[in-house]
Amino acid sequence: MNKRKLKSTVIPSSIMIGPVVLWLAFFIVIPLLYVFIMSFCSIDEYYNVVFKFTFTNYKGLLNSNYLYVYAQSLVIAFITTAACILLAYPFSFLIARTKSKKKTLLYMLVIIPFWTNSLIRIYGWRTFLGTNGWLNNLLQATHITNHAIEFLYNKGTTIFGMVYCLFPFMVLPLYTAIEKLDGSLLEASSDLGGRKAQTFIHVVLPLTASGIFSGSIMVFIPTLGYFFVSNILGGGNSDVIGNLIQRQFQSGNNWPLGAALSIVLIIITLLLVKLYQKCGGDIENLGV
């Protein structure tokens, strides 16, 4: 190979990669290291962080209240994911099988809310669902009920908010998988005697499983951390891990404990991604 040519390609490539490496270092690697180190630090009596090595933070994680929230988080994340699959599957199928202009419209129905800040949208739901909100006013005006119903502040509403926020993350990978599904395979199944349900179970589902997997990972993991949803809609009785972390960094003012909780969340995330890869998932499909 031509040495000169080799050299000339090395220089620009380092220039091109350089900023990315710096960016990753400053915004990912260093903060992560910072959190990791913080999780082994102690606090003094004024809640100041002191660089004294300790395992106390990690021991504190085994507190039964925390264990309950971990379990609750996993349950909420599981139900949210399941609900997203059930809702997003038929919808994605509809988008994938619709032609031309209508398709863009349906796609936009998912994408446009996606562009709007989710915090604002969740506050919107609180206004809508509150005891003095539009929904209650409407129900009373039409005499369906004669007293206000409390829709907010329970696990169900938190899950509803999670599903609402994360629905696009399920639709996009599912849509991609269903769009790739070759229509002639469905015809072949039908041709060979497969009824609609049989075709779905034996052909459609296995061939779109990758989309279900990616979508599930992309819904399950954020659910564990979306503290603002349970803060705004759940009113404190439907905490997820994210709430614990947020509390330690704010009202609790115990940053090392918050850092240790963050590390737990990162480990759960990595385990789930590993599981996803084990099941044959492609890590590239998780790119947001």
Add this chain to the structure above:
Amino acid sequence: MSGDKKVIVEIKNINKFYGSTNQVVKDLNLEIYEGEFLTLLGPSGCGKTTTLRMIAGFEEPTSGSILIEGQNIENKEPFERNINTVFQSYALFPHMTIYDNIAYGLKMKKAKKDVIRTRVMEMLELVQLGGFEKRYPSQLSGGQKQRVAIARALINQPRVLLLDEPLGALDLKLRKQMQLELKRLQRKLNITFIYVTHDQEEALSMSDRIAILYNGVLEQVAQPWEIYEKPATKFVATFIGETNLFEGYVSEIKDNEVTAVIESGIIQGEGDTFELNEMIAVSVRPERMKYSLSPVEGFHLEGVVKEQVYVGSILKTIVMIGNGNEIRIERLAGESLPAEGTVYLYWESKDAKLIHTADHVFYQAIENIQMGREEPV
């Protein structure tokens, strides 16, 4: 085909529209016999695949009906029809092994495991793929995938097998080999094959009968030799093989010998359904075209040799006649053909096929105008 053959598929007055204006199949009537190899042949967009898909049940005719063994199948889903399809792109299930792909039809019918096993093994034997059952479609070559697709379609023992350009994706050599194999399978199993292709050579070599479609209209249904020797329309004459086509009008009829006036002179052919002054086309195949270096008795067309092309087994000569049209002559290599100068072209009357050129649509339009149903533009 002899009259005692049993009809298995009957297509009656089928019309198919996509949208409100795009008519892809126009008033199609076709009877397909038990155990025959029928090819639907035509250029792309002629409606042949749509016709096949209507028989399979993937598309519904806009009007008309399809009968299979005398039963109307209009309201039957594809899975309720005793017909199977070999798809153009094979459509093998990528997530299943070859075994599971072939077993699919029987599994859907909830056949017993050991029955499935025996049948799948039989099918693998039949298509000469023994030992491939554990592989996945992505691990097979095009020809092997093709065989799996055929085995999968045959496992349900269909009465009719539909094949949608099944060899289109294979290279020439493999295609020739698969043609022979398909024909062998069809004879062996005695199943009706309805085969769609745009490759006329394939159609001629494999079919018992060929149905030629053009712009959604059935132009001719006949045995391969008849399609070649007695094309019913101008389209069939030009689509199947090479031919020399002359257009003109009938000037004289003596018994079944017809004389026609064309731009470059007077020519003759045979036919018995023609009228004086009718517009006709005369088709003469290149291998039937004769030449002489001096004027011959009877009719002839004078021309100048323009080009000679040698293509292995055949020698082609192109002669330009009076109106600038090029006439092709073909001879087996070794026979002599003039390489230059003036020649006189002629042929035997029986070698010229006469074709009515004003088709029924044209006649209908004239009739309509005459009967005052439509004002002439």
